[in-house]
Amino acid sequence: MGNPVSVARAALKALWTVNTAVDQSPYAAELRATPYMTPAYAAEIRGTPPVAAPGAQWDSWARHHAVTNVSLLAEHDSGAPLSSSTVDYLQYGVTITPHGAAAWAGAPNILTEFIVLTRKGSGAPWLISAINTSG
Numbered sequence: 001m002g003n004p005v006s007v008a009r010a011a012l013k014a015l016w017t018v019n020t021a022v023d024q025s026p027y028a029a030e031l032r033a034t035p036y037m038t039p040a041y042a043a044e045i046r047g048t049p050p051v052a053a054p055g056a057q058w059d060s061w062a063r064h065h066a067v068t069n070v071s072l073l074a075e076h077d078s079g080a081p082l083s084s085s086t087v088d089y090l091q092y093g094v095t096i097t098p099h100g101a102a103a104w105a106g107a108p109n110i111l112t113e114f115i116v117l118t119r120k121g122s123g124a125p126w127l128i129s130a131i132n133t134s135g
Contacts, residue, residue, distance in 0.1 A: 001125035004088040004117040009072055011036035011128050012113060016070045016096045020062040025054040038118065038127045064100030071095045077114065088117045088126065111135035 001007055014033040018026055027050050034042035061068075077091040092113045098106035116130040 001127070002123075004090065004126040005074075007036050007117060007126045007128065008090045008092065008115045011115075011131075012072055012092060012094055013070050015131075016094060017068055018061075019067045020058070020100075021065055021067075025050060025058060027054075036128050038129045041127075041129050061098050061100070061106060064098070064102075064104040064106070066098040066100040066104070066106060069097045069099060071097075075112065080114075085122060086119050090115045090117065109135075 011033045014036065015029055017032075018029045023029065030045050034045055037045065060066075071094070073093040073095075075091040075093050077089065080089040080091065081087075083089055092115070094111045094113055095108050096111070097108040100106070112134040114132040114134070115128055117126045118129045119126045
């Protein structure tokens with residue numbers, strides 16, 4: 001938790017790694033990522049569970065007993081504010097590839113994640129205070 005890059009990468013892996021055999025929806029992965037978040041952001045995630053079914057993509061993945069592989073590529077956001085000793089702004093390209101039973105492989109999802117990490121001071125743990133997804 002002492003390195004913002006490590007925190008961001010661990011959180012994104014948790015956020016997008018799902019196993020349809022044990023997860024009821026992608027929301028389970030969101031909950032698994034909350035330890036990397038500020039208390040306020042984690043409470044926001046926990047306080048807003050989905051109100052609709054996961055959708056057609058999840059249904060397809062579940063039919064194939066899919067799990068996802070997640071790959072991350074650090075990107076540069078030329079429009080991001082300057083980072084400081086207590087706030088860091090990171091951007092990652094995320095590729096989520098589902099693999100299922102009988103060698104099934106679904107089309108990958110490619111997203112861009114904009115992550116804001118904060119900490120209370122030098123030596124304090126870095127935590128995610130916001131994630132914005134594009135793609």
